[in-house]
Structures are given as C-alpha cells and as structure tokens.
Amino acid sequence: MSAHPALTAASDAALAAYRDAVSRYTREQLRAVEMVGADGTDTMFVDVVVEDAVISAATKAGVNVLTEERGFVDIGSAVTLVVDPVDGSANAAAGVPLSCFSATVAVDGEFTESITTWLHTGLVWWASRTESTFRTSGCTDLASAAVSVLRPHERNWDAWSRVAREAKRIRILSCSTLDAAFVATGAVDAFLDAGSDTHRLMDIAAAVVLVGASGGVVVDAYDRPIEFDTDLTRRWSGIVAATPELAASLQEKVAG
Amino acid sequence: MSAHPALTAASDAALAAYRDAVSRYTREQLRAVEMVGADGTDTMFVDVVVEDAVISAATKAGVNVLTEERGFVDIGSAVTLVVDPVDGSANAAAGVPLSCFSATVAVDGEFTESITTWLHTGLVWWASRTESTFRTSGCTDLASAAVSVLRPHERNWDAWSRVAREAKRIRILSCSTLDAAFVATGAVDAFLDAGSDTHRLMDIAAAVVLVGASGGVVVDAYDRPIEFDTDLTRRWSGIVAATPELAASLQEKVAG
Numbered sequence: 210m211s212a213h214p215a216l217t218a219a220s221d222a223a224l225a226a227y228r229d230a231v232s233r234y235t236r237e238q239l240r241a242v243e244m245v246g247a248d249g250t251d252t253m254f255v256d257v258v259v260e261d262a263v264i265s266a267a268t269k270a271g272v273n274v275l276t277e278e279r280g281f282v283d284i285g286s287a288v289t290l291v292v293d294p295v296d297g298s299a300n301a302a303a304g305v306p307l308s309c310f311s312a313t314v315a316v317d318g319e320f321t322e323s324i325t326t327w328l329h330t331g332l333v334w335w336a337s338r339t340e341s342t343f344r345t346s347g348c349t350d351l352a353s354a355a356v357s358v359l360r361p362h363e364r365n366w367d368a369w370s371r372v373a374r375e376a377k378r379i380r381i382l383s384c385s386t387l388d389a390a391f392v393a394t395g396a397v398d399a400f401l402d403a404g405s406d407t408h409r410l411m412d413i414a415a416a417v418v419l420v421g422a423s424g425g426v427v428v429d430a431y432d433r434p435i436e437f438d439t440d441l442t443r444r445w446s447g448i449v450a451a452t453p454e455l456a457a458s459l460q461e462k463v464a465g
Numbered sequence: 466m467s468a469h470p471a472l473t474a475a476s477d478a479a480l481a482a483y484r485d486a487v488s489r490y491t492r493e494q495l496r497a498v499e500m501v502g503a504d505g506t507d508t509m510f511v512d513v514v515v516e517d518a519v520i521s522a523a524t525k526a527g528v529n530v531l532t533e534e535r536g537f538v539d540i541g542s543a544v545t546l547v548v549d550p551v552d553g554s555a556n557a558a559a560g561v562p563l564s565c566f567s568a569t570v571a572v573d574g575e576f577t578e579s580i581t582t583w584l585h586t587g588l589v590w591w592a593s594r595t596e597s598t599f600r601t602s603g604c605t606d607l608a609s610a611a612v613s614v615l616r617p618h619e620r621n622w623d624a625w626s627r628v629a630r631e632a633k634r635i636r637i638l639s640c641s642t643l644d645a646a647f648v649a650t651g652a653v654d655a656f657l658d659a660g661s662d663t664h665r666l667m668d669i670a671a672a673v674v675l676v677g678a679s680g681g682v683v684v685d686a687y688d689r690p691i692e693f694d695t696d697l698t699r700r701w702s703g704i705v706a707a708t709p710e711l712a713a714s715l716q717e718k719v720a721g
Contacts, residue, residue: 236651299634303611304652306586330562330586355559360635370626378555379616381637395492396560 212335213314213322215270215290219263220326220333223294223310226262227301227328230255240302247280248409248441253302259294259310267292272314277411281439289315291437293411297384301328311386313414318437323415325386334390334419341422345451346395351458353377354398354451357388359407368404368463375462389416389449393423399450404430404463406444410437413447425451430463468591469570469578471526471546475519476582476589479550479566482518483557483584486511496558503536504665504697509558515550515566523548528570533667537695545571547693549667553640557584567642569670574693579671581642590646590675597678601707602651607714609633610654610707613644621661627718628659645672645705649679655706660686660719662700666693669703681707686719 230239239255246252260278267274273289274282281289290312295301297308306329313323322337334343348354356376360383361369373379380397382388385408388400393416400416402408417427417435429435430446446463450456486495495511502508516534523530529545530538537545546568551557553564562585569579578593590599604610612632616639617625629635636653638644641664644656649672656672658664673683673691685691686702702719706712 299611304650305636305647355555361629363630366630373617374619374622378639379637380561380639381635383634383636391561394560 212324215267215272215288216312216314216322216324218266218270219290219292219312220310220324222262222266223259224326224328224331226259227295227310230258236302236304244278246278248277250277252278253298255302256295256298263292263294275439277409277441280441287317291315291411291414293386295328296386296412300383307382307384307387309384309386311411311415313418315437320414320418320437323418325390325415325419327387334393336393336419336422338418338422341393341419343393343419343423344395345392345420345423345425346398347424348398348451349454351375351455351462354455355380357382357391357397357400359385359402359405361403362405365403365405368465371462371465372401372403372459385412385447386415389413389420392425392449392451393419395451399448399455399459401430401448401459402446404446406446408445408447409441410443413445413449416447416449420449425449426453426456428456428460430460468580471523471528471544472568472570472578472580474522474526475546475548475568476566476580478518478522479515480582480584480587482515483551483566486514492558492560500534502534504533506533508534509554511558512551512554519548519550519566531695533665533697536697543573547571547667547670549642551584552642552668556639563638563640563643565640565642567667567671569674571693576670576674576693579674581646581671581675583643590649592649592675592678594674594678597649597675599649599675599679600651601648601676601679601681602654603680604654604707605710607631607711607718610711611636613638613647613653613656615641615658615661615663617659618661621659624660624719624721627721628657628715631718641668641703642671645669645676648681648705648707649675651707655704655711655715657686657704657715658702660702662702664701664703665697666699669701669705672703672705676705681705682709682712684712684716686716
C-alpha cells in the first residue's frame with residue numbers, strides 16, 4: 210500500500226511553506242498572534258502560512274480539510290485530512306527545532322492512514338491502519354519506562370507528578386506528534402497528556418493510526434473515545450503507549 | 466578568528482564515528498554498558514566508539530584530551546580538549562535524535578573556544594571567548610521565561626518543582642549541550658540542573674564559552690566556580706541563562 214496522494218501533497222506543501230517562512234521572517238514575526246483559531250486557541254503567523262499552503266494543496270487533491278485554525282473546509286469529499294500544520298508551534302516560533310506537520314486521512318469518519326513530517330529534518334513517519342514499518346518497544350512496566358509528557362499545568366500538577374516520579378525517565382519535548390512517532394519507533398515507551406485535557410483531535414489522530422499499526426495503543430486518560438469530530442472544542446488527555454498494559458498503568462497514575 | 470584545528474578535527478571524527486555506529490549496530494548494542502568511566506558513571510558502547518575516534522583525531526592534532534570515560538589523555542600539550550563524545554547518550558542509544566558532540570579548548574586551564582555538534586543533523590555551534598554569531602534572548606524575568614531543565618530526581622524534587630511552577634514554559638530534552646546551544650541562540654531563555662549535581666565539567670564547559678560570548682552567563686546553583694579540572698568526580702548544578710538576572714532568579718528558586 211502507498212500513501213494517499215493528498216497526504217503526500219499536503220506534507221510536501223507544509224515542508225516547503227515552513228522552510229520558506231523560516232528563511233523570510235524573524236522569530237518575532239513567526240510568533241505574532243494572527244487570530245483566534247477555530248479551536249479557540251491563539252494562532253501564530255507561522256501556523257497560518259503553513260496551514261494556507263496545506264489547505265490549498267489538499268483541496269486541489271480533492272479532499273476536505275479539518276484544521277485547528279480554519280476549522281472544517283468541506284469540499285464535499287468522503288475523505289477528510291485532519292491536519293496540524295505546525296504541531297509544536299511554540300517550539301517552531303522560538304527556534305527550538307522540534308515541530309512537525311501531521312495529517313490523518315479519515316474516510317467517512319474512520320482513520321485510515323497518517324503522516325508525521327519533522328519540519329526541521331524532513332524525516333517522515335507514515336503508516337496505514339494495517340501497515341507500519343515501525344515497532345514499539347513492547348515495554349509493559351511504568352517503572353522501567355521512558356515516558357514523554359506534556360508540560361505540567363497547575364490544574365494537573367499532582368497527576369503529572371505521580372507519572373514523573375514513577376517513570377524511569379521523563380522528557381518534555383513539547384511536540385505531541387513527534388513524541389508519538391518516537392513511541393511508534395520504540396525510542397520512547399510512552400507519551401501522554403497527564404490529565405490536563407490539552408490535546409485536540411489533530412494532536413493525537415496521527416498517533417491512533419501510526420502507533421496502533423506499530424503494536425502500541427492510543428487511549429484517553431479518562432477513556433473517552435478518540436474519534437473523528439468536526440467540533441474542535443473537544444479535548445482529550447491522550448495516552449500513547451507501547452503496550453495496552455503500559456497505557457493502563459498510566460491511566461491509573463493520572464486518576465490518582 | 467577561526468576554530469582551532471584540533472576542535473574541527475575532533476568534531477568531524479565524532480560525527481563520522483557516530484553515524485557509522487548507528488548504521489552498523491542495533492540499539493541494544495549501542496546502549497550495552499561497556500565499562501565504568503573515569504567519571505564513575507556507566508559508559509555505553511556508543512560512547513566508547515565515538516570517544517575512541519575523538520581521542521585519536523585530537524591527539525593526532527597535537528592536543529591533550531579530557532573525557533568522561535577515559536579520563537585525562539595527556540600528551541604534554543598546553544592545550545587540552547574537554548570532550549563529551551556523545552552528550553545525551555541515553556537519547557542517542559534509545560533512538561531519540563537529540564545528542565551532541567561537544568568540546569571545549571582549554572589553554573593552560575583557561576577555556577578559549579568551544580564547539581557543539583548536533584549528531585543527528587550535523588548542525589554546529591562554535592564560539593570563542595570573545596566572538597559569537599549568536600545572541601541570547603535577553604530575558605530577565607523567570608515568570609516569562611522558557612526554561613529547559615534536567616529531569617527531576619527524588620533528591621531535588623522540591624527545587625525542581627519550584628522552578629517548573631514559576632517558569633512560563635519548561636522542557637526536558639535530556640541533552641545539556643544542545644540545551645545550552647538553544648540558550649545561546651535565544652530559542653530558550655535558560656537551562657539548568659535544578660540542584661541535582663548531575664553536571665560534570667564536559668556537560669557545561671562548552672556553554673561557558675558559547676553562552677558567555679553570546680550575552681548570557683553560566684553559573685553553578687551553589688556558586689561553585691566552573692573551572693578546568695582533571696578530577697572527574699567533581700559535579701555541578703549548572704545554570705545557563707540569557708542574563709545574569711535570570712541566572713540569579715534560578716539560583717534563588719533552587720535554594721528554596
């Protein structure tokens with residue numbers, strides 16, 4: 210099986226637009242807040258320019274697009290790309306080279322394949338629901354796990370601390386889709402939002418396909434279904450883990 | 466001014482040896498513990514092969530080498546390279562692409578220039594004590610600072626938490642020399658070991674030159690001098706900050 214042409218076209222467009230933006234604009238320009246996105250969060254200039262390029266490429270390829278800033282661009286296709294043009298945009302705008310383009314194909318609401326493209330290196334992780342060249346670590350035990358976590362907030366400080374104290378090693382890379390790619394390849398054992406409900410669909414949809422096809426699982430800390438939805442106000446606390454056992458341990462730690 | 470030839474030769478040798486090792490060995494082989502290093506910590510296979518290449522290149526270029534694994538290789542030169550062959554070796558061995566070669570030139574015990582080479586991209590940050598093309602962010606206020614931190618341990622959990630709760634944003638990248646390079650370029654405002662005394666000289670020597678010449682400062686959390694020493698049992702809690710004011714705020718937070 211090979212990648213959906215709209216997925217490849219969108220990834221290529223994102224990479225080109227990102228690199229062009231970085232070469233032409235200062236950090237201050239890249240991180241200037243342009244608008245409040247469809248998901249209710251601030252949108253930076255770098256998000257807007259990459260998203261515009263992605264929407265143009267994807268709709269030209271005949272598919273709908275669901276993005277954090279513009280919302281649902283419906284051109285009447287059965288296929289929708291769920292897109293995060295620049296995941297880790299705080300990294301990107303500051304000059305920390307950890308941010309990704311990420312897109313997931315949904316056909317009649319079912320996720321079928323996804324791509325994650327590291328914007329600073331051009332490295333790509335692609336998988337379909339049934340096909341991945343990657344394999345998770347197989348780790349089942351939190352005490353021996355290397356875990357990536359979203360940064361803590363006051364509202365989830367206790368849950369975050371329980372995870373951080375129990376895991377063997379923790380990292381905070383601030384780029385959910387890159388974190389998930391590292392779980393798929395076995396470089397880290399798990400990645401999670403420890404109960405802060407920060408994740409939007411585009412932060413974890415690619416992981417559902419990529420990590421699921423690589424032997425791992427993606428669940429919500431509170432067992433809410435992670436599903437296609439054009440309502441961008443929904444939030445999750447995604448847990449991306451090498452095994453169901455490790456995911457269950459992390460759910461328990463978040464619950465307290 | 467241009468880079469000391471031994472510095473360039475060592476960096477080139479490290480990059481070549483690292484890439485060769487990654488292409489030839491599995492992750493299990495790369496992370497196998499080979500020996501207890503001169504600094505008293507475990508040494509992985511990937512450290513050993515890169516270090517061997519660096520020592521060979523540097524001594525051929527006529528300088529001494531001080532490394533974490535082999536200790537002080539003294540060939541009678543006034544010049545010593547203080548080397549971390551693979552900083553972030555846990556990242557490197559796991560497949561998280563955040564690790565660097567780092568070396569600092571010490572002439573009669575004074576640091577004069579340093580290089581940090583991101584092994585996964587080949588990106589290089591070089592500076593001399595008086596010359597840098599980089600500039601820190603100039604941030605003076607912890608509450609508005611993006612801060613990278615070494616991962617917490619039980620022994621410094623409280624100090625670590627004070628820093629994490631006060632800073633605007635935290636990251637844990639697990640590669641001190643890369644973290645320091647990001648402070649030099651202004652991508653992050655500060656990087657620190659929040660009082661766990663994990664830093665060895667080779668973890669922070671390059672930052673003393675690079676960040677110092679870029680407008681920032683490097684201090685120890687407990688004000689111990691960061692100085693050339695062939696005693697590799699010494700430890701520091703390095704604070705690498707965009708400004709002296711920000712470094713002082715971080716010292717206060719670590720002290721409690």
